[in-house]
Amino acid sequence: MTDSTESTGPTAPKLRLGNGDGWGYAPAPESTDHVELRDRYGLFIDGEFTEAADGRTFETANPATEEKIAEVALASDVDVDRAVAAARRAYDEVWSQLAPRERGKYVYRIARVLQERGRELAITESLDGGKPIRESRDVDIPLAAAHFFYYAGWADKLDYAFPGRGARALGVAGQVIPWNFPLLMAAWKIAPAIAAGNTVVLKPAETTPLTALKLAEIIREAGIPPGVVNIVTGAGETGAAVVQHPDVDKVAFTGSTEVGKLIRRTLAGSGKHYTLELGGKAANLVFEDAAVDQAVEGIVNGIFFNQGHVCCAGSRLLVQESVADEVISKLKDRMETLIVGDPLDKNTDIGAINSRAQLDRIEEYLEIGEAEGAEPFQTSCPVPERGYWCRPTLFLQASQSHRVVQEEIFGPVLAVQTFRTVDEGIAMANNTPYGLSGGVWSDKGAKAFRVTSRIRAGVLWANTYNKFDPTAPFGGYKESGIGREGGLAGLHAYLQPEAAA
């Protein structure tokens, strides 16, 4: 291991890694020529695009420029009622009557069109939500298609998925999704639901409705029977109307723990099925026997992926004291190479913060962290003048009692703490109200398995981070939620558990 004491002092060797110095990368913006965006988008109900009953709309903007992209219909209770009625009718008269193999064909068709229109969807996602094109192109869209492919395969094999237990759909699913992975979350929700034979009413987030509405176009073009998938846009009130609607059989929500708690209270006694995927404050544990450079890469992916707008982000770095100086110094160097800026530039690593409100929230935490006594570090990367930006940030010397350690920030802000022993590291990792995810870095296989088995979280990665696959269940312990999405568990969540064979 590097002896860090030799490299300290005023003449310590320093790497020139910044982005404004010497040979740099010219802008490499993705062309938007072939992307058609309308000025106005309606609700997608019963296979048709319609205005809201009361004609209300809201604006969706590009967070990198603060410019309006489109007007979108704002669904009220009346519209949600219409959407649920359409979903009920489609369930009763069409979708539940269809041969499972035919249902599968439709789902496959959605997957294929998602792939065909991948570039257009990636650009739309980056325009509307601010995420770097590298991620929307390489992660969001391919994974969304993969979810449809995966669940399409189950559509006619439900009896084999849960042998001897029968497989009956639940009916109408009301689904509310967040703004961090707009199309991917829509896929996580819609694919298992309709493959299992349910019909859905989906409410996308108000800051990122466009890819869900493009998905509606795709669903229409793919000839999915009207009413099987309905998409109603709006903010919290629209979401509440979906969740509370008496004719909804199942609620699936991904979002904040605060809203999740509210939903769980609302649903008490209603007889509705539900899955909640909520917040997180995951620990990324780096042990002294880790492959340091690869661990640093994992730390970066863990917290700076998608601007840190990731519920399973590795937002707490716990590093063993014996290697803390080396890891932190290498982490700072690596962070200097991160490029913040235009989400459509293929070289951008960190795009725009999704909204003004979210930037305010992150900035509030930056003040809180400093006031609590943690030591902030930000890179020197230039950021554009307009739009919502946050440089990659560390809070060094953070403590378990600090709010920046305990609370979810949902931004590119990493709280850094040290531990001495394996047991202490595990105890710190578990000392949180959340339990969604976690990471362990050690070159010793046995240690990695032992530690991951002792962390109470739904998803654990060893020597990697933020790896997603439709076959793997995803979900949380404690205040991170209830139920699982993805894999067989995710399919099960859309079927009657007690049905007899």
Next chain:
Amino acid sequence: MSTTGTRVESPPIDAVGVEERVARLCSRSIKKDAKLQALHLTLSMIDLTTLEGADSEGKVRQLCAKALQLHAALPELPHVAAVCVYPALVGVAKRALEGSGINVASVATSFPAGQAPIEIKLLEVRKAVEAGADEVDMVISRGRFLAGDFAYTADEIASVKEACGDAHLKVILETGELGTLDAVRRASDLAMRSGADFIKTSTGKIKPAATMPVVLVMLEAIRDHYLRTGEKIGMKPAGGISTAKDAIRHLVMVRETLGQDWLDPDLYRFGASSLANDVLRQIVKQRSGIYQSFDDFSL
């Protein structure tokens, strides 16, 4: 045989993580001015190489002429860093390149296998330097290294370094024979601690040669050595880098691992025989918008 086996302290390497990092670095998009700059930089970093049993004085003179004038239609291009030949042809190259600022590099130490007594290797090095070699590219005894005899490898490098005198020493690890990235890292650390001025991936005679994961691990070793000692060791990937696109990916990797200081022919070299013409073709394309035939560029 020495069995003392010096313990070489090197960090573990996670091969999967290295491949992922490489994939991410390869996703950088280098266009327009940045590309043109990179292409010029690449030319200035090339060690134009011929290492064939059939090499003759005529072949070497032809290669030197190419080094002196890469493309007559583009007179303002930078010159390559060095011409790399076998020891017997160093004198020919030296005369052909006199006054040009282009170095003569010579492989030595029973290149490429290195299976000769140490005395003969050292004699070969001295002869190459006497004949005018500015740089010596040695091979390590991979057999001894893989057998765990690190002390032998360290001593071998140190004695070759001594025999080099003022000539720069590049140490070829022949990573294609080392088997794991852990071994690549250990050999890199060993070479740097034993006197290497440059570490070099391959002889070009073994495949795989300069793969991106191998180069990344070596760059990280150089970075850690620099941060610990303040000493800047150079890097030379060799073998298999034949396109401008490959070369630019290397420059991206250097920029984001070692920083700007290493984007310099004094610290980064490409060992290549056909790379220069692809780079020239790309430069012409950047300027004119048209790809020219390979026959428009001299051998």
